[in-house]
Amino acid sequence: MKILIVDDNKDITDLFHKFLTLKKYLVEYVNDGKNGLSLMQDNNYDVLILDLAMPNFTGFDVLEELQKKNKTKSNNIIVLSAVPLTDTDEEMLKKYGVKEILRKPMELDALIEIIETYSKK
Amino acid sequence: MKTSQTIIIPFVILSIIIISSLSYFFINDFQKTLTEQVMDEIEEDIKIKTQSLENYFTSNTDKTKLYTIFPEIQGLLKFSEFGSSFNFDKNEWVGIMTMHFKEIIPTNPDIAQISILDIRGEEIVRINSDGKNIQAVSELELQNKNDQYYFKDTLVLSQNQVYISDIEFDEENKTPHESLIRFATLIADGSGENMGIMVITHSMDRIISSIAQTNIGSITIVDNNGQVIYDENNLKQFDSQLQTRYNYFEENPLFLDLIDTTFTIHDEEKQMYKFWNKVSNPNDPKKYVVIIVNVSQDAIFEPIQHTINNLYYFAIVFILVTVAITVILSSYIAKPFEGLIEGIKQVQKGDYDTKIKTSGSKEAIAIGESFNELSSTLKVLKQISNKYTKDCNNQLNEIKLTVDALDESMCLVKTNGDQDITYVNDRFCKLSGYTRDELLDKNLKSIQLEQHQQGSKNIAESILYKEIQYEDMRNKRKDGSIFWTRKTTIPIKNHANKIIEYLIIQENITQKVEHNEQSIEIERKEQQKRHLEKEFTKMVFHDIRDPISVISGNCEILKNTSNVNDFTENQKNAIESLCQNARKLDLQIEEMLNIYHINSHKINFKKSTFTVYLLIEKIIINFSSKIKEKQIKIVNDIDPLLRFSSDESYLSQVIDNLIQNALEFTPKDGGIIRINAKIEDQKIVFQIQDNGAGFSFKVQNNLLKNFYEIDTSNKREHKPYEIRIIICKGIIEELGGKMKIESHQGFGSTFYFELPFEI
Numbered sequence: 001m002k003i004l005i006v007d008d009n010k011d012i013t014d015l016f017h018k019f020l021t022l023k024k025y026l027v028e029y030v031n032d033g034k035n036g037l038s039l040m041q042d043n044n045y046d047v048l049i050l051d052l053a054m055p056n057f058t059g060f061d062v063l064e065e066l067q068k069k070n071k072t073k074s075n076n077i078i079v080l081s082a083v084p085l086t087d088t089d090e091e092m093l094k095k096y097g098v099k100e101i102l103r104k105p106m107e108l109d110a111l112i113e114i115i116e117t118y119s120k121k
Numbered sequence: 122m123k124t125s126q127t128i129i130i131p132f133v134i135l136s137i138i139i140i141s142s143l144s145y146f147f148i149n150d151f152q153k154t155l156t157e158q159v160m161d162e163i164e165e166d167i168k169i170k171t172q173s174l175e176n177y178f179t180s181n182t183d184k185t186k187l188y189t190i191f192p193e194i195q196g197l198l199k200f201s202e203f204g205s206s207f208n209f210d211k212n213e214w215v216g217i218m219t220m221h222f223k224e225i226i227p228t229n230p231d232i233a234q235i236s237i238l239d240i241r242g243e244e245i246v247r248i249n250s251d252g253k254n255i256q257a258v259s260e261l262e263l264q265n266k267n268d269q270y271y272f273k274d275t276l277v278l279s280q281n282q283v284y285i286s287d288i289e290f291d292e293e294n295k296t297p298h299e300s301l302i303r304f305a306t307l308i309a310d311g312s313g314e315n316m317g318i319m320v321i322t323h324s325m326d327r328i329i330s331s332i333a334q335t336n337i338g339s340i341t342i343v344d345n346n347g348q349v350i351y352d353e354n355n356l357k358q359f360d361s362q363l364q365t366r367y368n369y370f371e372e373n374p375l376f377l378d379l380i381d382t383t384f385t386i387h388d389e390e391k392q393m394y395k396f397w398n399k400v401s402n403p404n405d406p407k408k409y410v411v412i413i414v415n416v417s418q419d420a421i422f423e424p425i426q427h428t429i430n431n432l433y434y435f436a437i438v439f440i441l442v443t444v445a446i447t448v449i450l451s452s453y454i455a456k457p458f459e460g461l462i463e464g465i466k467q468v469q470k471g472d473y474d475t476k477i478k479t480s481g482s483k484e485a486i487a488i489g490e491s492f493n494e495l496s497s498t499l500k501v502l503k504q505i506s507n508k509y510t511k512d513c514n515n516q517l518n519e520i521k522l523t524v525d526a527l528d529e530s531m532c533l534v535k536t537n538g539d540q541d542i543t544y545v546n547d548r549f550c551k552l553s554g555y556t557r558d559e560l561l562d563k564n565l566k567s568i569q570l571e572q573h574q575q576g577s578k579n580i581a582e583s584i585l586y587k588e589i590q591y592e593d594m595r596n597k598r599k600d601g602s603i604f605w606t607r608k609t610t611i612p613i614k615n616h617a618n619k620i621i622e623y624l625i626i627q628e629n630i631t632q633k634v635e636h637n638e639q640s641i642e643i644e645r646k647e648q649q650k651r652h653l654e655k656e657f658t659k660m661v662f663h664d665i666r667d668p669i670s671v672i673s674g675n676c677e678i679l680k681n682t683s684n685v686n687d688f689t690e691n692q693k694n695a696i697e698s699l700c701q702n703a704r705k706l707d708l709q710i711e712e713m714l715n716i717y718h719i720n721s722h723k724i725n726f727k728k729s730t731f732t733v734y735l736l737i738e739k740i741i742i743n744f745s746s747k748i749k750e751k752q753i754k755i756v757n758d759i760d761p762l763l764r765f766s767s768d769e770s771y772l773s774q775v776i777d778n779l780i781q782n783a784l785e786f787t788p789k790d791g792g793i794i795r796i797n798a799k800i801e802d803q804k805i806v807f808q809i810q811d812n813g814a815g816f817s818f819k820v821q822n823n824l825l826k827n828f829y830e831i832d833t834s835n836k837r838e839h840k841p842y843e844i845r846i847i848i849c850k851g852i853i854e855e856l857g858g859k860m861k862i863e864s865h866q867g868f869g870s871t872f873y874f875e876l877p878f879e880i
Contacts, residue, residue, distance in 0.1 A: 105670035
């Protein structure tokens with residue numbers, strides 16, 4: 001499975017990369033929304049792990065652009081948030097086709113479980 | 122009365138005219154008819170008289186003929202012819218004749234004389250009668266009459282013809298002269314030879330006087346010579362002084378021509394009618410008598426007059442009766458009008474109780490009743506209108522008072538349709554800084570600057586104020602300073618719906634506006650501050666959490682490495698410690714985030730319905746290790762059937778925190794924590810009870826007091842249990858509930874919180 005991680009914090013992307021690679025997944029990562037978007041447009045990924053709170057181009061912006069290009073449905077998107085989200089935000093995310101919303105810090109085991117459910121489908 | 126007069130007068134005039142004209146024509150006609158009748162009567166009378174005369178002639182003629190048949194008469198004549206050769210006693214014969222005639226005469230009282238003449242004209246015998254005495258004249262008096270015209274005329278006649286003479290007058294005797302007429306006839310012997318003539322002289326007086334009888338007018342009888350046989354006026358017969366006999370034809374020359382042609386003339390000049398008829402001598406048409414009736418118009422009219430007068434009287438009476446009837450009728454008709462007019466006058470004076478009689482004709486009754494109804498209605502209407510007038514006056518007074526009050530309390534301006542100021546009250550003068558005179562010269566627009574953008578309708582100045590408009594206006598005083606007003610423009614329209622003036626109420630809102638502007642500014646700054654705070658906080662949390670995530674994550678990686686035995690015991694412990702602390706740190710941040718959200722009232726609760734008992738059980742399970750460790754019992758006394766709607770997660774947090782607190786203070790071995798929830802008064806009350814150390818009163822108060830002082834920037838440090846209580850209180854209050862503590866030092870504590878109960 002190909003996984004793309006988009007987060008502005010390098011430590012987090014390194015962490016996920018290490019962790020998921022250990023679990024035998026193909027992992028690519030970027031640290032900014034725009035690059036993430038272009039990668040999403042050019043390639044196909046099975047799972048997208050997207051951080052919301054990013055400077056300049058937020059996770060929301062990425063999702064909006066993806067939706068315009070109709071790429072949201074075909075992917076499994078997991079969204080990470082450091083801040084609790086309002087109902088409106090959650091609805092909006094659901095509209096964008098977000099499958100899971102995880103709070104930071106999340107337990108990495110939980111993340112693995114979720115990804116595994118996607119790999120089975 | 123006028124109505125009846127209006128009816129009466131034309132009626133009367135009309136009836137007078139009609140009846141008069143009718144009467145006139147009728148009476149005229151009648152008069153004519155009567156006149157004709159009279160004239161017919163006269164003519165009739167004349168005819169009768171004519172007939173009388175004719176009869177007179179005829180009968181006398183016959184009688185004359187008859188008398189000649191006496192044999193004595195023949196014998197006498199014979200005697201005279203032969204002289205006295207016979208033994209004939211003439212005297213005896215005369216005596217016999219006399220006796221004979223004496224017998225005849227009484228039956229014919231008119232006979233004045235009978236004489237027998239021989240063929241030579243010698244009177245043989247003459248007998249005179251004056252009606253009483255009948256005497257034969259002596260022989261000596263006998264005369265020869267052969268020169269008399271009648272003798273001559275008779276001689277030429279044939280036997281059986283009787284000669285009727287002209288009418289003669291006995292001029293020897295007194296006037297009026299007796300009128301005489303002679304009937305003569307030939308006497309023949311048996312052989313037919315004329316022997317002589319018998320002459321019977323009649324007096325016509327009697328017949329004439331019988332003819333002269335007339336009801337109307339006077340009769341004049343004239344013979345064919347013009348002699349007046351009879352006239353009421355004796356002078357017309359014979360003038361004894363002048364010894365002349367009046368000749369009618371000479372005096373009335375035209376009459377002679379008329380005798381045969383017409384029978385009536387009307388002499389208008391003399392106002393006389395003349396009726397006549399000619400009675401011819403049957404034996405000699407040349408001889409005739411004319412009976413003339415002279416009637417004056419008056420005489421004709423006289424009998425009529427009476428009738429006519431009666432008719433006139435009748436007509437007058439008729440008119441009067443008509444007038445009377447008309448008067449009665451018209452008053453009958455006019456009466457209801459009079460009543461009505463009278464009633465109306467009364468009503469006009471204001472007496473609505475007046476009623477008019479309802480009697481008489483159907484129409485009169487109808488009028489009366491309608492009027493009475495009307496006056497009652499009017500009365501009621503008057504009362505209503507009085508009441509309305511009163512109410513209106515009251516309202517007017519109220520309005521006046523209101524306006525006065527307004528004037529006192531508000532700034533009032535009145536303008537015309539172009540907003541030229543027509544009136545200002547003192548307050549406005551004060552507010553605007555102008556004098557009254559200055560303002561009355563101005564247009565309101567010259568004081569206004571612009572509309573206040575906030576809180577006003579954007580009305581372009583060019584649009585007329587058609588309805589009441591509210592605007593906030595920025596105005597300039599005389600000295601140039603600015604003042605704000607809330608301007609209410611009330612257009613006053615006239616009955617044609619045209620705006621004639623504006624009433625403008627100006628409320629001075631200068632202070633409010635300024636204050637508003639300040640508070641708007643403050644508000645704006647506050648908002649900005651909050652926004653910045655929010656962003657800052659977000660950033661802070663984000664930046665804190667990411668490293669923590671990294672630390673936790675890496676710890677897990679470390680833990681998950683297959684070569685776990687590569688680590689020493691110390692290293693393993695270090696890793697474990699790292700993980701735990703990272704976790705704690707995270708939880709701490711979570712709590713701080715919660716507090717922050719509670720402070721900023723930013724929690725979005727997600728409500729769901731759940732079984733309370735199960736919720737508590739879930740929470741208790743989390744504490745299972747701790748419970749074991751401390752040998753404490755947690756008892757769940759909640760009714761398993763109790764269901765409640767709320768935010769599960771936040772409620773769990775509260776209970777979790779309270780349990781944590783309870784655990785901290787409950788002693789080992791025998792410590793019990795009881796959790797209960799009940800419904801009271803539409804509220805659900807939770808209670809967490811422990812038998813721990815409890816708090817003093819002072820501490821209790823402090824605990825509950827400090828909640829609003831929590832701030833991330835607060836320097837005072839709070840103990841964990843305090844923080845928990847603070848968080849719980851915040852969440853409970855956000856959920857719309859209340860929290861309470863009951864504690865006695867040494868006897869444990871019970872934490873209560875109540876929430877509005879919903880399912």
